[in-house]
Amino acid sequence: MTILVTGGAGFIGGNFVLDWLAQSDEAIINLDKLTYAGNRQTLASLRDDPRHVFVQGDIADRACIDRLLVEHSPRAVVNFAAESHVDRSIDGPAPFIQTNVVGVFTLLEAVRAFYGTLSGSPREQFRFLHVSTDEVYGSLSPSDAPFAESHPYQPNSPYSASKAASDHLIRAWHHTYDLPVLTTNCSNNYGPYHFPEKLIPLTILNALAGKDLPVYGDGQQVRDWLYVKDHCHALRRVLQDGRVGQTYNVGGNSERTNLQVVHAICALLDDMHPRADSQSYARQITHVQDRPGHDRRYAIDAAKIARELGWSPAETFDSGLRQTVRWYLDHADWVQGVVSGDYRQWVARQYGSAGDAA
Template sequence: MKILVTGGAGFIGSAVIRHIIGSTTDSAVNLDKLTYAGNLESLAEVSDSERYAFEHVDICNRAELDRVFSEHQPDAVMHLAAESHVDRSITGPAAFIETNIVGTYTLLEAARHYWQGLDDTRKAAFRFHHISTDEVYGDLENPEELFTETTPYAPSSPYSASKASSDHLVRAWQRTYGLPVLVTNCSNNYGPYHFPEKLIPLIILNALEGKPLPIYGKGDQIRDWLYVEDHARALYKVLTECQIGETYNIGGHNEKQNIEVVHTLCDILDELSPATAGMDGTLPVGADLSAISSYRQLITYVQDRPGHDLRYAIDASKIQRELGWTPVETFETGIRKTVEWYLNNLEWCRRVQDGSYQRERLGTIA
């Protein structure tokens, strides 16, 4: 099978492609605009494979999408291309409307045109898998409540509203045109190659640099944390095993307050790279790390962001019951692996932080 993965240079998309190339016999075509969050270095381990191809294409460009479908003849689409950072959506929502809504519409139309031209056998086997977020559901007030596949949508931010819009478009294209779609909504991902603006890598790298560890409000926001490689396995399983029109929620069964996550990160760093030992020069130092006994002392509480949802929690029982998927990693094992990865890949982090990954890759593509 040949799978067209949009947003394949992003955090989750690159994990999906690494899984496809590393753990299956399928091929992957990575279609990515390469915004700031797209990093081809996250695919270095698979980029030389004969089963991998890259297309530098914006999903809003219909002519280029038509070319990619025609040239590569994919058997399925996994649509992960999206603007995804909530804070950025608050300060600049236009990009989220353009990519997440207009881009999804454009991709749906290109996929529909391609699918309608397939022979009966390939047409019946084709799938359009749309990967979304649990943020479309809003937040939960009842501590016993969980998001299910039938929870009404109530998005709170421009980001989640744009993703909710894209979900509705995908389902409408099945209902109206018969396009064979699948939808998944996932909880917060974490793991290797995560862009440093996100909570977990931000805390790790700020701590190592002796910078403040910023926590919104009181840090009591609750999220369900899912290790990205577990998510990649789940997405592939949905694509290859579930029925057309199904929706699955994918979660890690790991509800944690943000402050708990930060405390855990600080404790692991205290063990693996103690602040009192000082730095080895691999990253610039902000504070005098030799003067503190724990990275927890760098925690700083900042003003909460507007419309910040308090609690997300996924009921992932349907995918476990129907497809037999459960996460391999607990939060404890996954978060330790994540910290160890960042400590062992500080050069990757530095190249993201100083922008050299972007300058060099754009020069190569040009």
């Protein structure tokens, strides 16, 4: 038995691949384009593992997808492949449309053709799991109820609009072609192997480097934080027992403002890796100009996945964040492998001198 994972060298996809092979002997065909956010070093422990077959390729390359499906006949496809950073989508939206819309369409068409060749048990058991985001739902006010699966789509950035489009394609291919799909919409992930342009790893690395800790605007934007290993567990449950055609929201039950997150990181570093001058890392916090159209609050109602599949997060925000900070303290080699000149230039454009991460 084999599954095909797309985007499996990225943050969530890479964690999923590592977690899957730690839990199962079922092989993975791992397709990743290796853009700036894809990193083979994340998968270094699998270099000699015959259960892991890595293929560099693009989900928008129909011939590549067709070949992998025919050669390996996977029982499931799990799609993580996406351009995924709001700031980058504002800076240049074209790649987001190409990967998140055109790429998903191409992948769906290849999978539909492959599914048409199946019969009997392989056809009955086949699944296509699409991993999406809570950002498709738009923004909440402080008093609004969290996003449920029935919440209308109201994307506010090029990134979230492109992910919303991909979700709609998934739904349409199920309704029109009876493709056995599953969709998950998750809240903000954090944990090991997170690309260091995102808030939590950026804060950790800037703090350790003695640089400013940039916080957009007043820092009161609220996000629900989900430890990535909890997310991987949720995805395994959905793939195993999720109802075909259904959407499952996956959240961490951990709403925090961005400023609270940054202060929590500073407090952990004060304890785990004190500054040489014994001052708090919080002294490095700097407020920078807010990004255009910054959504104020996201929050996930994960009652459905708890009720139907028995999943709930194992980590609290405090326990997951402590593990994350410890991981970055212990893996400076991985960080240096991903922090390229291109990354430095991009962060400088976004945050000015306050974002000079490494």
